[in-house]
Amino acid sequence: MNFGALIIGDEILSGRRSDKHLAKLIELLGARGLKLSWARYVGDDFARLAGTLRETFATGDVVFSFGGIGATPDDRTREAAGAALGLELALHPEAEAEIRARFGAEITPERLQMGVYPVGSEIIPNSFNRIPGFSIRQHYFTPGFPVMAWPMVEWVLDTKYAHLHHAEDYVEQAVTVWDAYEGQLIGLMRQVTADFPDTTLFSLPTIAAEGQRRSLELGMKGTAARVAAAMAVIKADLSARGLEWEDKA
Numbered sequence: 001m002n003f004g005a006l007i008i009g010d011e012i013l014s015g016r017r018s019d020k021h022l023a024k025l026i027e028l029l030g031a032r033g034l035k036l037s038w039a040r041y042v043g044d045d046f047a048r049l050a051g052t053l054r055e056t057f058a059t060g061d062v063v064f065s066f067g068g069i070g071a072t073p074d075d076r077t078r079e080a081a082g083a084a085l086g087l088e089l090a091l092h093p094e095a096e097a098e099i100r101a102r103f104g105a106e107i108t109p110e111r112l113q114m115g116v117y118p119v120g121s122e123i124i125p126n127s128f129n130r131i132p133g134f135s136i137r138q139h140y141f142t143p144g145f146p147v148m149a150w151p152m153v154e155w156v157l158d159t160k161y162a163h164l165h166h167a168e169d170y171v172e173q174a175v176t177v178w179d180a181y182e183g184q185l186i187g188l189m190r191q192v193t194a195d196f197p198d199t200t201l202f203s204l205p206t207i208a209a210e211g212q213r214r215s216l217e218l219g220m221k222g223t224a225a226r227v228a229a230a231m232a233v234i235k236a237d238l239s240a241r242g243l244e245w246e247d248k249a
Contacts, residue, residue, distance in 0.1 A: 001062060001164060002037040003029060006052070008067035008077055009144060010043040020146055021066040028153055033166030037061065044068060046076050046083075053084035057137050062161070064153055067144035069133060071110050077141060078134075082118040085137065089116050094123045095132050102130040124152045173231050174202070174219025174248040177238060181205075182216060188237050189218075196230040198222060217248060 005025050011017040019041070026036050038061075042052045049068070056063050068077030082089045095115030100107050117134040124133035124140060126148055133142040133152050140156050142149035157165075177185070182205050193201050199222030208214040220230045238245045 001161075002059070003034060004037055004056060004059070004061045004063045005039040006056060006063055006065040006139075007039065007041050008044070008049065008065060010074070012041060012067075013043045017144075021064075021149065024146065024150055025064055025153060028150070028157065032157055032161075032164075033168060033170070034157070034161075034164060035170065044074050044076055046080055049076060049080040050083040053080055053139070057084055057139065061138070063139045064156070065139060065141045066149050069114065069141055069143055071114050078117055081136065081139070081141065085118055087118040087120065087136075090119050091116050092121060092123060092132075092134065095134070098123070098126075098130045098132050125155060127151050127155075169223045170221070171224045171227050172219060172221045173227050174217050175231070175235060175238070175245045176248050177216045177218055178244040178246075179214055180216050180243055181214075184241075185216070185218065188234065192220070192230050192233055195233070196220070196222070196226055199226050199230050201230075219248070 005022060007019055007021050009017070012019050022036075022039055029036055040052060040056070042049055065077065068075045068080075078089060081087075091112060092115050095117065096112060099111055099115050103111055114131055118136055121134040121136040124135055124142065126132050126143075128145075128148045128151065131143075131148075133140065133149075135141065135156070140153070142152045182203055185203075189201055189203060199220045202217075202219050202221065204217040206215050206217075218234060220227045220234070222230075235245065
């Protein structure tokens, strides 16, 4: 099963806010033996947002969406999800109960609007302030605020997808190679790629600042046994070349 991320908001694209969700989602998935397959950024333009959601719904992937479900006019994610699916919107009774419990006598139609979702949606509990997110067709819509969104993501992963935790035999391992250029190791990379076609090699060079050592992160992704075997070949070759390396945490 593939997991995707949809990060919504003009403020991200304009630079008024910096996205923190992508790195955190990767962390939350990784802690459960899962990985992110793709991510997309989109602003608040309704037509573009609805079109993007139409595409992501068609993938059948599990998608975590961040942002655009507040009470202000620029929060269009609920309406865009309904348009993408051809569904009417309605006040969800469980969401209404949570919102009324949160605001009591200070309830307003605008606040209740935050519980209006495409028909057939389910709520995602919000442990921070009780204003829920919602889910439909394996898309999980959360607020843009990390303090609310991240516990919601954890709740979804642990409630809906616990059966997938650590179910796939997949690891990533790497070494940091010091004072080396990628060009020096192309032959080794080709050999390992040919000898271990069921794994994926990655090479991440750095540009050293003045006074710092140049380094290269070289590693493999795949099943634990095959990655271990490939990394043994890499380490032996690096040592034979007299290059300094260390396992990357």
